[in-house]
Every structure is written in C-alpha cells, then in structure tokens.
Amino acid sequence: MIRWEEKSIIQAAKEKNINLQLMDAKEFIFDLDEPNSFPHVVLQRCVSYFRNLHSTAILESFGSKVVNSFYVNWITGNKLFTTLLLKKNKIKTPKTMLSFEMDSALKALDKLGYPSVIKPIIGSWGRLVALIKDRDSAKALLEDRMHMFPLYQVFYLQELVKRPPRDIRCFVIGDRVVAAIYRISGSDWRTNTALGGKAVNCPITKELEEIASEIVKLLGEGFYGIDCMESKEGLLVHEVNNTTEFRNTVPATGINIPGLVVDYLKKLAKC
Amino acid sequence: MSLECLDCGGKIDIPKDAITGEIITCPDCGASFELVKDEKGFSLKLAQVEGEDWGE
Incomplete structure (x- = not known):
C-alpha cells in the first residue's frame, strides 16, 4: 500500500537520482530454504505490524539492513515492551x-x-x-x-497524565532529531492525527534532543517518531513509533522528511 | 486521466505520476481505492482502510 508518505519518499529518491526498488509484502513468497537475494538496505513501510515484524525478520536473516531493525520493531510495536525498556533505563514515562x-x-x-x-x-x-x-x-x-x-x-x-490538550511527536532520522510537532486534540481527548488531532510545529528543545539521544542509544539509529507528554515532572515518553507517518508534519514544520530519509538510506547503502 | 468511483460513480482524477499500489480517495464520497496497473492501464480496487494491526 502506497500512502502519501511512501509516495513522497519515492519522489524524493527520484529527485536525488536514486533507484528505489519497491517491494510489496502482499506479493512476496519467502522460501526459507532457498537462497534469497534482497537489497542491502531496506526501508520497511508495511502498514501492518505483523507483516512488518515478520518480513523484517526474514530480510535481516538474509543479510539486509532494515530500517527499522527487527529488534526495534519487536520492542516499539508493543507498548508493554517499550514501557519496560524506558523504565529500566530511567527514561520518564507514565505510571x-x-x-x-x-x-x-x-x-x-x-x-x-x-x-x-x-x-x-x-x-x-x-x-x-x-x-x-x-x-x-x-x-x-x-x-x-x-x-x-x-x-x-x-x-x-x-x-491519565495531567497535560495540556496536546502531545509532542519528535522525529528522529539516523541519530538526530529533525523535526517535532505538537499534536493538538480535536474533538477527542486523544491527540492522534488519525482522530483529528492537528499538527503544529514544535521547537526542538534540548530536553527533546536528550530524550531522543537516550532512545537512540537503546534502540540504535533509525527512523522513529517519539511521542511525549508535557507534565509537571517534565516530558514523559509514552510511545516510540516504528513506521512513523509524517504527512501532517511536513507542511507543519517545512522539514523535508522524505528527502532526509532518502539521504539516510543512501548513507547506509555506502556503509 | 480519470476513473469512475466504484462506490458512487464520481470522477477520480489519477495523478500523472501515479504508481501501482497507491491509495486514491474519491473526492465525492471519500471511498478509498488502491490503484492497480495492468497492460490496459490503471483500474481501481477497493482498498482495505484499516486492519487490526495497522498503524505506525
């Protein structure tokens, strides 16, 4: 399935003269007993978590470097595992x-x-x-x-964290924060833009950069959306998104996220 | 190029840079479709809008 995000990445790659090979999980037959040849670097964008997790496991086992890795998928796809990792490493997160x-x-x-x-x-x-x-x-x-x-x-x-009617999503590409948005609740108490939350540019503060840096130390480099809530104890991380969407972030921040993703993939391909 | 919405019959414009697998939404009724390309060109297939494990 090609959403706005995937199409913008394809477009960015074209503009940078990079030939992307599109792979559709729906059409794949993975014969685990036959040698398979997959690209050296794969950007995983399956919208289905289980397809994402299992196809990443296979791609990695055949030698591809997948963004994001199986470990990241496994941890961040499960809220409990994410919370355990955050708490163990003293990153502030809700009770x-x-x-x-x-x-x-x-x-x-x-x-x-x-x-x-x-x-x-x-x-x-x-x-x-x-x-x-x-x-x-x-x-x-x-x-x-x-x-x-x-x-x-x-x-x-x-x-239920006492917070303003918004949270923050901070985008990490590689090991650095490239953009952040406030997600302001619409008619719902939840802030998800899928539920009508509005995206507004958020300044990248030192605190956000420190949180992102801690998370990158734990999960490794990648392409993440880190969700934080503003509380009286400071920012609380409540989620890390593995296949993050950015269609509302690009117009809100003016940051060319698809271009930066392609640059990051190019860098990985050279390693 | 345009195609007829499978739900309401409305006109859906297909972008010049359309690719197979792309999600297209009918501007009239809001139904979502996946673009499928074969030797005859593009056609529409009803898209799954959300699965239980879908998201980011």
Missing part, C-alpha cells in the same frame, strides 16, 4: 500497570485511580485506547475485552 484478568485489572485501576487509560499492547492510531472514568465503566469495558481476541485481554493500564 503503568498490567494485568490479565478482570478482577486484578480492577484492583490495579483502584491503585492507579480514576480516570485512567487502557490501551491495547499492540495497536495504533488511538484504536481502542479508552479513558476509564470510574469503576462501573471499568467493569463494563473490561468485560467487553474479556470476549475479544486474547491480545486485548492483556490489560495495559496507565495513569
């Missing part, structure tokens, strides 16, 4: 609890206090991220999820 059953989830929520937030451990665009305002709502919501696919019965519960 989070996890449980697998309704009763234990209710106890966790009593401890976190209401309102709190529940998120699927895998998922994007704010899908199924819900604000839980009280115990009755929690019971109803958790009961529904107990009838859903097991993935949604991993209850990832988080404090």
Whole structure:
C-alpha cells in the first residue's frame, strides 16, 4: 500500500537520482530454504505490524539492513515492551500497570485511580485506547475485552497524565532529531492525527534532543517518531513509533522528511 | 486521466505520476481505492482502510 508518505519518499529518491526498488509484502513468497537475494538496505513501510515484524525478520536473516531493525520493531510495536525498556533505563514515562484478568485489572485501576487509560499492547492510531472514568465503566469495558481476541485481554493500564490538550511527536532520522510537532486534540481527548488531532510545529528543545539521544542509544539509529507528554515532572515518553507517518508534519514544520530519509538510506547503502 | 468511483460513480482524477499500489480517495464520497496497473492501464480496487494491526 502506497500512502502519501511512501509516495513522497519515492519522489524524493527520484529527485536525488536514486533507484528505489519497491517491494510489496502482499506479493512476496519467502522460501526459507532457498537462497534469497534482497537489497542491502531496506526501508520497511508495511502498514501492518505483523507483516512488518515478520518480513523484517526474514530480510535481516538474509543479510539486509532494515530500517527499522527487527529488534526495534519487536520492542516499539508493543507498548508493554517499550514501557519496560524506558523504565529500566530511567527514561520518564507514565505510571503503568498490567494485568490479565478482570478482577486484578480492577484492583490495579483502584491503585492507579480514576480516570485512567487502557490501551491495547499492540495497536495504533488511538484504536481502542479508552479513558476509564470510574469503576462501573471499568467493569463494563473490561468485560467487553474479556470476549475479544486474547491480545486485548492483556490489560495495559496507565495513569491519565495531567497535560495540556496536546502531545509532542519528535522525529528522529539516523541519530538526530529533525523535526517535532505538537499534536493538538480535536474533538477527542486523544491527540492522534488519525482522530483529528492537528499538527503544529514544535521547537526542538534540548530536553527533546536528550530524550531522543537516550532512545537512540537503546534502540540504535533509525527512523522513529517519539511521542511525549508535557507534565509537571517534565516530558514523559509514552510511545516510540516504528513506521512513523509524517504527512501532517511536513507542511507543519517545512522539514523535508522524505528527502532526509532518502539521504539516510543512501548513507547506509555506502556503509 | 480519470476513473469512475466504484462506490458512487464520481470522477477520480489519477495523478500523472501515479504508481501501482497507491491509495486514491474519491473526492465525492471519500471511498478509498488502491490503484492497480495492468497492460490496459490503471483500474481501481477497493482498498482495505484499516486492519487490526495497522498503524505506525
């Protein structure tokens, strides 16, 4: 699937006389017993997380350098794994609890206090991220999820951070921050631009650069979207996006993200 | 070049630099389609708009 983002990268490559080879995961047959020849450098842009993760595993096993790597995919595609990594490395992130059953989830929520937030451990665009305002709502919501696919019965519960009606997405290419936007809530409490959040340029502060630098140290160079919330304790990182979208960021910041991505791929191809 | 929307019959302009796999949205009804190219040229295929594991 070619979205605005992929098309702009293709266009940027053309302008820089770089011949990109497009690969469509839908058409691929990976014969794991036959020698395969894949490009030296691959920019992974599968919109499906599971296709992304598994095709990256195969491409890496056959020697390709994939942006982003399997390790990055594995960690950042799962909110729990990301939170564990952030907490272990003392990067500030919201208070989070996890449980697998309704009763234990209710106890966790009593401890976190209401309102709190529940998120699927895998998922994007704010899908199924819900604000839980009280115990009755929690019971109803958790009961529904107990009838859903097991993935949604991993209850990832988080404090509702007192923040302005916006968060910050900071874009890293290679090892440096190239752009940042405020994502300002629209009609929804969530800030996702997929849900109507508005993108506005955000200055790249020293604090953002330090956070990004810590995350790059943990995950390695790549192409990331780091999401942060402004709190009285400073910026809290709540997510790292692995196949980040930037269609709203380019006009808001004036930064040529597709061009910078192509430059980064070119640099990797020379290594 | 333009194609007829499979949902509402509206006119969808195909950009000159269109490529196969590109997502095109009908300006009239908002339906999304994937562009497919064969020897006859481009045609539209209903696009999956969102999957359970889709996103960034």
